[in-house]
Amino acid sequence: MHPVPSLVRPALTFVLLALTPPTTAAAQFIALKTLPVASGDQFLIFPSENLGMGNVSIALDDALLDPFVNPAKTSRISQPYVFATPTFYSISNNAGNAQTLPAGALFNSRGWFGGGSVALQQLERQALSGPNTFWGGQNLLSERSATNKYAYLNFGRLFPGAIALAGSAFYADLKAVDGVEHLYAGAVGIDQWGSMADFRVGLTKEWSGNRAAEAVILHNRFDMDHDVEYLDWVLVDSVPWPEWEPRSRTQHGRDVTRTWGLHLGYVQPIGTSGWRVGGILTANLKSHPKIPSYVLEYIPEEPPKDPGNSSAFDIGVGFSRTTEHTTFAFDLVYQPAFSDTWAEADSATATVRGDTIPAGGKILENTFRFGNAFLGLGVTQRVGMASLQLGLQVRAYDYHLDQWDNVEETSRRQDEQWMEWAPSWGVSFRFTGLELRYQGRVTTGTGRPGVASDWAWAEDRLDAAAAGDIVWAPDAPLTLQDATVMTHQISVSVPIK
Numbered sequence: 389m390h391p392v393p394s395l396v397r398p399a400l401t402f403v404l405l406a407l408t409p410p411t412t413a414a415a416q417f418i419a420l421k422t423l424p425v426a427s428g429d430q431f432l433i434f435p436s437e438n439l440g441m442g443n444v445s446i447a448l449d450d451a452l453l454d455p456f457v458n459p460a461k462t463s464r465i466s467q468p469y470v471f472a473t474p475t476f477y478s479i480s481n482n483a484g485n486a487q488t489l490p491a492g493a494l495f496n497s498r499g500w501f502g503g504g505s506v507a508l509q510q511l512e513r514q515a516l517s518g519p520n521t522f523w524g525g526q527n528l529l530s531e532r533s534a535t536n537k538y539a540y541l542n543f544g545r546l547f548p549g550a551i552a553l554a555g556s557a558f559y560a561d562l563k564a565v566d567g568v569e570h571l572y573a574g575a576v577g578i579d580q581w582g583s584m585a586d587f588r589v590g591l592t593k594e595w596s597g598n599r600a601a602e603a604v605i606l607h608n609r610f611d612m613d614h615d616v617e618y619l620d621w622v623l624v625d626s627v628p629w630p631e632w633e634p635r636s637r638t639q640h641g642r643d644v645t646r647t648w649g650l651h652l653g654y655v656q657p658i659g660t661s662g663w664r665v666g667g668i669l670t671a672n673l674k675s676h677p678k679i680p681s682y683v684l685e686y687i688p689e690e691p692p693k694d695p696g697n698s699s700a701f702d703i704g705v706g707f708s709r710t711t712e713h714t715t716f717a718f719d720l721v722y723q724p725a726f727s728d729t730w731a732e733a734d735s736a737t738a739t740v741r742g743d744t745i746p747a748g749g750k751i752l753e754n755t756f757r758f759g760n761a762f763l764g765l766g767v768t769q770r771v772g773m774a775s776l777q778l779g780l781q782v783r784a785y786d787y788h789l790d791q792w793d794n795v796e797e798t799s800r801r802q803d804e805q806w807m808e809w810a811p812s813w814g815v816s817f818r819f820t821g822l823e824l825r826y827q828g829r830v831t832t833g834t835g836r837p838g839v840a841s842d843w844a845w846a847e848d849r850l851d852a853a854a855a856g857d858i859v860w861a862p863d864a865p866l867t868l869q870d871a872t873v874m875t876h877q878i879s880v881s882v883p884i885k
Contacts, residue, residue, distance in 0.1 A: 416457065416458075416588070416604050416606050416649050416651035416670055417586070417606065417608055417647065417649060417672065418649070418670060418672045418700040418701070418702055418723065418725070420674070420698055420700055420725055420727060420756075420758065421785060422756065422787060422789075422804070423571070424785070424806045424808065424833060424834045424835065425567045425570055425571065425834060425835075425836075426479050426483060426484075426567065426570070426831075426834040426835050426836070426871035426872075426873055427565075427566045427567030427834075428477045428478075428479055428484055428485070428486060428566045428567065428873050428875075429475070429477045429486075429873065429875045430477075430486055430488075430509070430511065430536075430565065430566045431560075432475050432477075432488075432875065432877065433473070433475065433488055433490045433505075433507045433509070433538055434452075434453055434456040434473065434490065434505070434540075435452040435453065435471050435473045435490075435825075435877075435879040435881065436450055436452050436453040436827070436877070436879075437450045437451055437452045437453065437816075437825075438450045438453070438717075438766065438779075439779075439812060439814065439827040439829065439877060440766065440768075440777030440778070440779055440812045440813050440814020440815075440827040440828070440829075441715075441717065441764075441765075441766025441767065441768060441777050441778070441779035441812065441814070442718075442719075442764035442765050442766040442779030442780050442781040442810070442812055443719075443764050443766075443779070443781055443812075444706065444708070444717040444718060444719050444764045444765065444766050444779070445457075445706070445719065445764075446653070446655070446666040446667070446668055446704055446705065446706025446719045446721075447655055447664045447665055447666035447706035447707050447708040447717060447719075448664070448706070448708040448710075448715070448717040449464075451464070451465070452471075452879065452881070455494055455503065455542065456505075456540065456542075456556075457604075458588070458590040458592065458602055458604050458651075459502075459542035459543075459544055459554035459555060459556035459588055459589075459590045460544055460552040460553060460554040460590035460591055460592040460602065461552070461590070461592055461602070462494055462496065462501045462502060462503060462542060462544060462552075462554060463496060463501050463544065463546045463552035463554070463592065464496075464592075465494055465495075465496045465501070466496075467496070467883050467884070467885070468493065468494060468495035468496065468497070468883070468884040469493065469494060469881050469882060469883045469884055470491070470492070470493040470881075470882050470884060471491065471492060471493070471494075471505075471879065471880060471881045471882070472489070472490070472491045472879075472880050473490045473491075473877060473878070473879045473880075474487075474488070474489050474490075474877070474878045475487075475488045475490070475875070475876070475877045475878075476488075476875070476876045476877075477873060477874060477875040477876070478873075478874050479514075479871050479872070479873050479874075480871050480872040480873075480874075481869075481871055482514065483514045483570075483836070483871050484511070484512060484513050484514050484566050484567075484569075485511075485512045486509055486510065486511040486512065486566065487509070487510050488507055488508070488509040488510075489507060489508055489509075490505055490506070490507035490538070491505060491506065491507070492504055492505025492506065492540070493505075493884075495884075499545060499546045499547075500543075500544075500545055500546075501543075501544055501545075501546065501552075501554070502541075502542050502543035502544060502554070503541075503542060504539070504540055504541040504542070505538075505539070505540045506537075506538065506539050506540075507537070507538040507539075508535065508536075508537060508538075509535065509536040509537070509538070510533060510534075510535055511533070511534045511535075511536060511563075511564050511566060512532055512533055513532055513533075513534065513564060513566070513569050513578075514569050514570070534563035534564035534580070535563055536560060536561065536562050536563055536564065537560070537561040538558070538559070538560045538561075539558070539559050539560075540556065540557070540558045540559075541556065541557050541558075542554055542555065542556035542557075543555065543556075544590070549593075550593065550594040550595070551591070551592070551593050552590075552591070552592045552593075553589075553590070553591050554589075554590050555587070555588065555589045555590070556586075556587070556588045556590070557585070557586070557587050558584075558585065558586040558587075559583065559584070559585050559586075560583060560584040560585075561583055562580070562581070562582050562583055562584060562612065563580060563581055564580045565580060565582075565612060568580060568612075568614065570836045571680075572614075572616050574618055575616050575617060575618060576617050576618060576619050577616075577617035578614060578615070578616050578617070579614070579615040579617075580612060580613065580614055580615075581612070581613055582610075582611045582612030582613055582643075583609075583611055584608070584609065584610045584611070585608070585609045586606065586607075586608045586609075587606065587607045587608075588604055588605065588606045588607075589604070589605045589606075590602065590603070590604045591603045591604070597656070597657065598656065598657050598664075599654075599655070599656040599657075600654070600655055600656075601652075601653065601654045601655075602651075602652070602653045602654075603650070603651065603652050603653075604649075604650070604651040605649070605650055605651075606647070606648070606649040606650075606651070607646075607647065607648055607649075608645075608646070608647040608649070609645075609646055609647075610643070610644065610645045610646075610647075611642075611643075611644050612642070612643040612644075613640070613641070613642055613643075614640070614641040614642070614643065614680055615638055615639075615640055616638065616639045616640075616641065617636060617637070617638050618636070618637045618638075618639070619634045619635070619636060619637075620634070620635045620637055621633070621634055621635075622634075622635050641678075641680040641681060642678035642680065643678060643679065643680045644676065644677045644678040645674055645675070645676050646674065646675045646677070647672055647673070647674045648672070648673045648674075649670065649671065649672040649673070650670070650671050651668065651669075651670045651671075652668065652669045652670070653666065653667070653668045653669075654666060654667055655667075655706075661709070662709045662710045662711050663707065663708070663709045664707070664708045664709070664710075665705070665706070665707055666705070666706045666707075666708075667704065667705050667706075668702060668703075668704040668705075668706075668721075669701075669702070669703060669704075670701060670702035670704075671699070671700075671701050672698075672699065672700045672701075673697075673698075673699050674697065674698040674699070674700070674727075675695075675696075675697050675698075676695060676696040676697065676698065676729065677695055678695070679695070679696055679729060695729070695730065695732070696727060696728055696729030696730065696754075697727070697728055698725065698726065698727035698728075698756075699725065699726050699727075700723065700724075700725035700726075700758070701723065701724050701725065702721050702722075702723050703721065703722050703723075703724075704719060704720060704721035704722070704762075705719075705720055706718065706719040706720070713769060713770045713771070714767065714768065714769055714770070715767065715768040716765075716766075716767045716768075717765070717766060717767075718763070718764060718765035718766075719762070719763070719764040719765075720761075720762070720763055721761065721762040721763075722759075722760075722761050723758065723759075723760040723761065723762065724758060724759055724760075725756075725757075725758035725760070726755075726756070726757060726758070727754075727755070727756040727758070728753070728754070728755050728756075729753075729754045729756075730750045730751075730752060730753045730754065731750070731751050731752040732748050732749065732750060732751065733745050733746070733747055733748065733749050733750075733751045734747065735747050737749070737751055737795060738795075739794065739795055739796075739797055740795070740796055740797055741797060745794060745795070749794075750794060751793075751794050751795050752791070752792070752793055752794065752795075753791070753792045753794065754789060754790070754791050755789070755790045755791075756787050756788070756789055757787060757788045758785075758786065758787045759786045759787070760783070760784060760785050760786060760787075761783075761784045761786075762781070762782070762783050762784070763781070763782045764779065764780070764781040764782075765779065765780055766778060766779030766780070766812070767779070773817055773818050773819065774815065774816065774817050775814075775815065775816045775817075775818075776814070776815055777812070777813060777814035777815065777816075777827070778811075778812070778813055779811070779812040779813070779814075779829075780809070780810070780811050780812065781809075781810040781812070781829075782807060782808070782809055782810070783807065783808040783810075783833075784805070784807050785804075785805065785806050785807070785808070786803075786804075786805045787803070787804055787805075788801070788802075788803050789801065789802045789803070789804070806833060807833050808831060808832065808833035808834055809831070809832050809833055810829050810830065810831045810832075811829065811830060812827065812828065812829035813827070813828055813829070814826060814827035814828065821882065821883060821885075822880070822881070822882055823879075823880070823881040823882075824878075824879075824880055825878070825879040825880075825881075826876070826877070826878050826879075827876075827877045827879075828874070828875060828876045828877070829874075829875050830872060830873065830874050830875070831872070831873040831875070832870070832872050833870075834870075834871060834873065835869045835870040835871035836869040836871060
């Protein structure tokens with residue numbers, strides 16, 4: 389029997405899954421994703437004008453969302469206002485839902501500007517068959533429901549020459565991140581806790597002729613702890629017939645990522661017919677001191693230590709046209725990304741050829757190469773005091789994986805591709821002293837991922853499982869049980885005169 393069974397596992401258990409804020413195509417934080425997990429819109433907590441237009445943003449301003457993406461753009465608001473943005477989403481097949489109530493205010497006065505917001509969120513996770521439900525009991529409230537808290541603050545100054553400089557801070561106290569429960573196959577309970585902090589310094593410069601440039605530097609810190617509970621069936625007696633007994637076991641995992649980012653953007657008109665063109669260039673450098681050992685198929689073993697590093701880039705172009713009653717826009721973004729993760733030996737480990745990997749040496753190495761693409765398009769039609777929106781965002785994920793097992797001295801390759809479709813819609817009304825907006829979208833192409841398997845539990849495998857020495861490293865393609873995410877956002881903005 390191999391002395392380190394826990395070190396031989398599929399590369400997909402070293403998941404670089406960014407369950408951190410899903411953002412627009414032109415955002416400054418780039419989320420890497422190796423699994424099509426239906427994680428919902430947990431971090432959709434800020435108001436937006438363009439959500440119903442497929443989240444287009446490169447060549448079209450979003451007066452509501454822009455101040456939260458680049459704090460320097462708060463200088464562009466025409467008057468102070470307060471807002472509330474109730475947001476709701478649900479995942480099909482009872483796979484989770486959340487209700488969020490954000491509220492805040494922004495101001496701009498005599499060259500100084502800023503604002504803030506707070507949000508409370510109730511997140512309902514998918515039910516797991518925990519010990520209390522295994523024998524027909526009920527789920528505990530703490531296993532189904534979690535309360536997350538969010539706070540945001542920005543402040544800045546407008547200088548001569550139409551130059552704005554500002555900084556912002558965002559903090560999330562997290563008791564759960566949606567979608568994590570889909571990544572621990574066989575778990576009967578998951579307890580999560582942690583936080584996320586995001587700091588940004590933004591700069592904007594405007595010239596005559598409606599030309600503008602922006603730059604943002606960001607630092608994001610994501611820290612989550614997972615206590616994952618399993619039930620192992622242990623053979624306690626074999627005379628006169630086999631007798632099995634459930635034993636509870638808890639594994640602790642951490643998900644830690646540090647991101648530094650730089651974002652550059654530029655937009656200008658084309659001719660005099662209302663067309664604008666814009667471009668973006670974004671770079672993120674990520675370190676992953678701890679990556680959870682997610683398991684897509686249940687394996688009763690201890691997880692290895694999984695550090696890694698990543699780099700990701702957004703290269704995008706956008707066009708928009710605004711006339712008296714109609715606005716049309718589309719964005720196209722290409723996202724190359726590169727990631728290297730590995731597992732380290734807890735102690736000196738022998739290879740199949742008799743060599744020795746020292747403690748702390750790499751026993752498993754994974755190299756991911758991403759070539760993702762994002763397309764968003766949308767239209768707004770104004771009719772009197774009302775505006776109607778339709779949009780579509782398409783995300784194409786494509787990555788190549790090379791894996792080296794330095795213990796078994798083997799290698800393998802795997803390619804994965806999938807697409808996510810998100811049609812959207814919206815309607816808004818402008819009254820005297822009030823703006824009311826509703827926007828919705830539905831996301832398909834995600835769900836509960838797994839890996840293909842062509843073997844069944846044979847008697848010898850049951851014996852191995854009972855002994856805790858099962859060694860299984862699946863190398864099959866991904867599988868997916870489809871799920872649909874439905875999101876609704878209501879936004880109320882009231883100017884302060």
